[in-house]
Amino acid sequence: MSVVLDYGWTLVLVPLALAGLVALVGRPFGRFVPALAILAPSWVLIYGVLTLLEGPEDALRAGSVDWLTSVAGGGLTVGWAVDGLSAVMLVVVGLVAALVVMFSAGYMAGEGGLPRYYAALCLFTAAMSMLVIADGFVGLFIGWELVGACSYLLIGFWFTRPAAANAAVKAFLTTRVGDVGLLLALALLWRDVGDLSYVAVFAAAPELSAGIVTAASLLLLVGAIGKSAQFPLQIWLPDAMEGPTPVSALIHAATMVAAGVFLVARSWPLFSLSTDALAVTLAIGGVTAVGAAAAALVQSDIKKVLAYSTISQLGFMFAALGAGAWGAAMFHLVTHAAFKALLFLGSGSVIHGCGSQELEEMGGLFKKMPITGVTWLIGAGALAGLPPLAGFFSKDEILHEVIGAGPAWAAILFGASLFTAFYIARATRLAFFDGYRGTGHPHEGGWSMRVPLIVLASLAATLGFGGAWLAETIGAHHGSLDVKVALASTVLAILGLLAGWKVAGVDHPAFTRAPGPRLAALMRSGWGADAFVQRAVLRPVAVASRALYTGVDRRVVDAVAEGSAVAARAVGKTLTSLQSGDVQWYATMLGAGAVALLALVSYIGRGL
Amino acid sequence: MSLASIVFAVLGVVAVAGGITTVFARDVTRMAIGLGAFLLAVAGFFVYWGATFLGVVQLFVYIGGVLVLMIFAIMLVHRSPEGSPELESRHDVAAIAVAGGLFFLVVTSLRGAVPDSVDQGISSGTAELTDAFLGPMLTHFEMGGVLLLAVLVAVVVILGGDER
Amino acid sequence: MSVVIITVGLFCIGLYGVLTRRDLVAILASVEIMLGSATLLLVGLAAAGAPLGAHEGAVEATGVMVIVLAAAEAAVGLALVISVARRFKTTRVDELTEVKG
Numbered sequence: 001m002s003v004v005l006d007y008g009w010t011l012v013l014v015p016l017a018l019a020g021l022v023a024l025v026g027r028p029f030g031r032f033v034p035a036l037a038i039l040a041p042s043w044v045l046i047y048g049v050l051t052l053l054e055g056p057e058d059a060l061r062a063g064s065v066d067w068l069t070s071v072a073g074g075g076l077t078v079g080w081a082v083d084g085l086s087a088v089m090l091v092v093v094g095l096v097a098a099l100v101v102m103f104s105a106g107y108m109a110g111e112g113g114l115p116r117y118y119a120a121l122c123l124f125t126a127a128m129s130m131l132v133i134a135d136g137f138v139g140l141f142i143g144w145e146l147v148g149a150c151s152y153l154l155i156g157f158w159f160t161r162p163a164a165a166n167a168a169v170k171a172f173l174t175t176r177v178g179d180v181g182l183l184l185a186l187a188l189l190w191r192d193v194g195d196l197s198y199v200a201v202f203a204a205a206p207e208l209s210a211g212i213v214t215a216a217s218l219l220l221l222v223g224a225i226g227k228s229a230q231f232p233l234q235i236w237l238p239d240a241m242e243g244p245t246p247v248s249a250l251i252h253a254a255t256m257v258a259a260g261v262f263l264v265a266r267s268w269p270l271f272s273l274s275t276d277a278l279a280v281t282l283a284i285g286g287v288t289a290v291g292a293a294a295a296a297l298v299q300s301d302i303k304k305v306l307a308y309s310t311i312s313q314l315g316f317m318f319a320a321l322g323a324g325a326w327g328a329a330m331f332h333l334v335t336h337a338a339f340k341a342l343l344f345l346g347s348g349s350v351i352h353g354c355g356s357q358e359l360e361e362m363g364g365l366f367k368k369m370p371i372t373g374v375t376w377l378i379g380a381g382a383l384a385g386l387p388p389l390a391g392f393f394s395k396d397e398i399l400h401e402v403i404g405a406g407p408a409w410a411a412i413l414f415g416a417s418l419f420t421a422f423y424i425a426r427a428t429r430l431a432f433f434d435g436y437r438g439t440g441h442p443h444e445g446g447w448s449m450r451v452p453l454i455v456l457a458s459l460a461a462t463l464g465f466g467g468a469w470l471a472e473t474i475g476a477h478h479g480s481l482d483v484k485v486a487l488a489s490t491v492l493a494i495l496g497l498l499a500g501w502k503v504a505g506v507d508h509p510a511f512t513r514a515p516g517p518r519l520a521a522l523m524r525s526g527w528g529a530d531a532f533v534q535r536a537v538l539r540p541v542a543v544a545s546r547a548l549y550t551g552v553d554r555r556v557v558d559a560v561a562e563g564s565a566v567a568a569r570a571v572g573k574t575l576t577s578l579q580s581g582d583v584q585w586y587a588t589m590l591g592a593g594a595v596a597l598l599a600l601v602s603y604i605g606r607g608l
Numbered sequence: 609m610s611l612a613s614i615v616f617a618v619l620g621v622v623a624v625a626g627g628i629t630t631v632f633a634r635d636v637t638r639m640a641i642g643l644g645a646f647l648l649a650v651a652g653f654f655v656y657w658g659a660t661f662l663g664v665v666q667l668f669v670y671i672g673g674v675l676v677l678m679i680f681a682i683m684l685v686h687r688s689p690e691g692s693p694e695l696e697s698r699h700d701v702a703a704i705a706v707a708g709g710l711f712f713l714v715v716t717s718l719r720g721a722v723p724d725s726v727d728q729g730i731s732s733g734t735a736e737l738t739d740a741f742l743g744p745m746l747t748h749f750e751m752g753g754v755l756l757l758a759v760l761v762a763v764v765v766i767l768g769g770d771e772r
Numbered sequence: 773m774s775v776v777i778i779t780v781g782l783f784c785i786g787l788y789g790v791l792t793r794r795d796l797v798a799i800l801a802s803v804e805i806m807l808g809s810a811t812l813l814l815v816g817l818a819a820a821g822a823p824l825g826a827h828e829g830a831v832e833a834t835g836v837m838v839i840v841l842a843a844a845e846a847a848v849g850l851a852l853v854i855s856v857a858r859r860f861k862t863t864r865v866d867e868l869t870e871v872k873g
Contacts, residue, residue: 584698584799584865588791591706598713620778623812627782627805631789636797643801646782650808654835657819662835669839674804674846681850682797685857696794698866703791711784718776722820736829737836745833752840759844763851 009080011047011090011129015040019122026115034105034448037118038098040125045094051087052473079197081135084473088330089132089262092337093255097125099452100250103345106448107246107352117157117244124150128255132262136197137186140263144182144227147256148175154251155243167239174236178226182263185219188212202269213270217277220267221284228260228314231288235529237311241303245351248303249344253310254337261317261333265326265474272324282322282402286409286416289315291527293419297426298524301357302347305427308526309383310340312416319413320398323405327476328397334470335390335463339382342456346376349449350431353442359430361438368442371450373432375457380428382460384421384493387486393464396489400482417489421496422503429504615656623649634695636682643678647671661734775816782809796853796863803849804842811838 018040026033082090101121108114127150131143149172156168190196192212193204205213224230229237240252251257264271264281271277289312296308313336320329349372350365351357366373382391395417403410436442444450471478522528578589622645629642647670654663741749786809789802818824818831827833857863 582866584791584793588700588702588706591710591787591791592702595706595709595713598717599709602713602717620774623782624778624785627785627809630798630801630805631785631793636795639798639801643804646805647808650812653812654815657815659815659819659832659835662815662832662839665836665839669843670804670808674843677846677850678797678801678804681854684854685797685863695798696864697789697792698794700792703788706791707784707788710787711780714780714783715776718780719773722773722776722817733829736827737832738829740827740829740833741836744827745830745837748833748837752837755844756840759847762848766848766851766855 011044011080011133012126014043015122015126015129019119019126022122023115023119026118030114033114033118034101037122038101040122041094041097041101043094044090044125044129045098048087048090048094051082052084052091079135079139080133081198082133084475085262085265085330086132088334088470088474090129092258092334093125093128093132096250096254096337096341097121097128099341099345099455100246102448103249103348103452104244104246106446107348108244111244113157117154120150120153120157121247121250124154124251124256128259131259135199136195137189137201138196140266141182141186144223144259144263145179147251147259148172148179148227151175151240151251151256154247155240157244157247158242161242164242167236167242171236171240174233175226178223178233181219181222181226183223185216185223188216188219198266205270205273210274214274214276217267217271217274218280220263220271221277221281224260224263224318225284226260227263228257228318229311230260230284230315230318231291232529234288234292234311235526235533238304238307238526241301241307245303245344245348248307249341249348252307253340253344257310257314258317258333258337261314261321261329264318264321265330268326271321272326278322278324280322282319282405282409285315285318285320285322286412287315288312289319289416290412290419291315293416293423295523295526296423297419299423299427300359300524302350302359302362302427302431303344303357305359305423306340306343306347309343309420309423312420313340313383315416316395316398316413319402319409323398323402323409325398325401325477325479327471327474327478328394328401330474330476331467331470332394332398335382335394335460338456338463339379339389339391339460342375342379342453342460343383345449345452345456346372346379349445349453350376350442352445352449353440354438355440356438359427361440362431362436363434363438364432364436365442366432368436369444371444371453375453376428376432378457378460380424383424384497385417385489386493386497387490388461388464390460390463392486392490393467393481396481396486397467397479399489400479400485403485414488414492418492418496421493422500425497425500426504427500429501612656615652619649619652619656622646623653632697636686636695639695640675640679640682644671644675647675658733661737775820776813779809779813779816782812794865796856796865797850799865800846800849800853804846807838807842811835 018036022033022037025036029036101118104117104121108117111117124147127143127146129143131140131147134140134143152168152172155171156165158164159168186196189201192208193201195201208216226233237252237257241248243252292308292311292315296305296312299305299308313332317329317332317336320326320332347357349369350362353365353369353372354362356362378389382389385392385395387393399410399413399417402413468478525531578585626642626644626646626649630639630646633639633642647666651663651666651671654660654666783806786802786805789805790799793799793802814824815831815835824831853863856868860868862868
């Protein structure tokens, strides 16, 4: 076991090195870049699989390096530890990243700046690995920030487009708000525990006061909310769709946004001690799940549908966490990674074939792009929760656990499930069925784009049966299937699918129809979240900045800076006047000096 | 008031008046006259205090030599069509401060130096003077001679050159 | 004591003149005042009985030396003034500014 464990550091350094290599040799060796880049996530995948095969230990500290040691004893160490939870995450990250690189080879062919793209993907792999295998909050935080930076780089890949550049900044800043919470949590923990490694923190957790535990947990939650685009920090994810679609699949569906869920799961020994934090998590998860699902009902851009869907599904995971079922949350994280990545890559294939992202301009693609069509259907079914696909099992477990924690929220989640089936059916029909409404020549992509779809579709179909194994591997509780819940959710799913199908067929654009144009417009804009932030946050900040600029920066700071120059000049001028060339002035100064000296000697001398 | 006091007072007034005139006169001629008055008063003081030889030397050398020389220089230098030109002063606060400060400091410093006794006058006469010059102050005496020689040469050099 | 006040006062008046007068000759005249008043102080203090100097005749001798020096200084100074006046056509101090800087 220790053989695998000892080499944990390669998980970070190998992708890092590859990132550098790709960035350097990308230009002349453009052809080979994807092949080179795929090595990074492949290594992560292999390592994760090997670890799982070996049966990982529960050890949470394998190899570590003293990073900073404080004088007062205790410091910050950075190290790695691979247990069941991190091994599973490694497999998820490695697999999806590898498939995304493969898909990009076809999708992004011919684009400019590709070395930068692949280098960023490798960097992301390194950062995500670091986040996942860290043995303490320090390593986690480093990885956390790095994935945020990679997200920025990749969303803004086509930075010459203002929309993309703005989206990248928006994503970064919004997650930053969350990161502040995370940092405060770390500070709090360090102050009270003295050591930020998981072992130390979890050992000390039961001894800490309830107030501290709740505070730290809530602050960790803030970080998770930012990264996982939950309410109220969800505004960045829809805009992040400006990035290339493979990026959306990897970062904004399967891995980075899941980091928030991972954070809470990882911190479970601490987090679970605070019932208040759990309650808040449940509430936020529920609100987000249903709100985002509603917004997805009326979107016209296929990627935006999937973006809101992601936010909603993450809400499900958060609700599961809040209900105390972190195993269920992780299960859903894994299945969601499979089918959401599948859907995104499928949409990528569609976009590649049609040349458009708007559902209006699609239609009838099932005939023209069969592989994409079939795999899409599997993914859509998994998302809607149709048995025996993966999503059914994981979603059901969540619903079951949430009922136990709070029936009201469970009802809300059922509603969200209804919406989920509705919107995905609508999107599916609009994109793949009826006649083609667009102006392009839809065609299937090359093998590099087909293989990932097939792989992911197989996973989406079968992963559901691995629930028990997963729970055991990560050391969580696994609830057995509740027949009543399963039945109810399946019925709801079918109802939702039929309704969505119907709506899509009635009139398109059906967005403006039901339930009313203004409400639909509101929902489409994500319930006016952007406008709200603009008015409540951005405008006051802009006003305050301008006031500070004129009031403080110009008047005070510049005055001091320029003032010192003016003062220097004035002093200089005064001193120059002493060199006037006027001998009598010199003599006067001489006399003054003599008088002063005389006075000094007379009076002070006498005093002594 | 004794005769001595009156003499002392008159001499003092003349000296101060002469000094003030010299420093503040606008007119060159007036300045020269002021200087002359001052120097005369100084000579008077010397005699009053019993340093007769000194007073006579002052009369001959200072007034008869330096003052005359100054008047010659004035005549040579101040050539202008409208009679005697204006002399200006730049009245300067700093200068007043310096002069005033110095006055105050020196006077307060010297307060202890002056014995309270009545003017006795100097107890020396010409004989003691000669003894001094040929005794402890021999060097001074000789150097004085050399100095005067040097000055003679210097003046010839300074003024002899250009104007041919 | 009145001796001290008058004498030192004259000295300071002369000093003020040196620092203030615009014309070279006037400055020289003020210098003469300073010299004269200094000698006056010396002799006056000796006359009042202050213990000055080693030898009996030293005070008077010093006074003679001062006069000699004053004469020498006046001679050279005035020679310089005449030379300057020839060269620069002015004896006003504020017009003689080549040292400025």
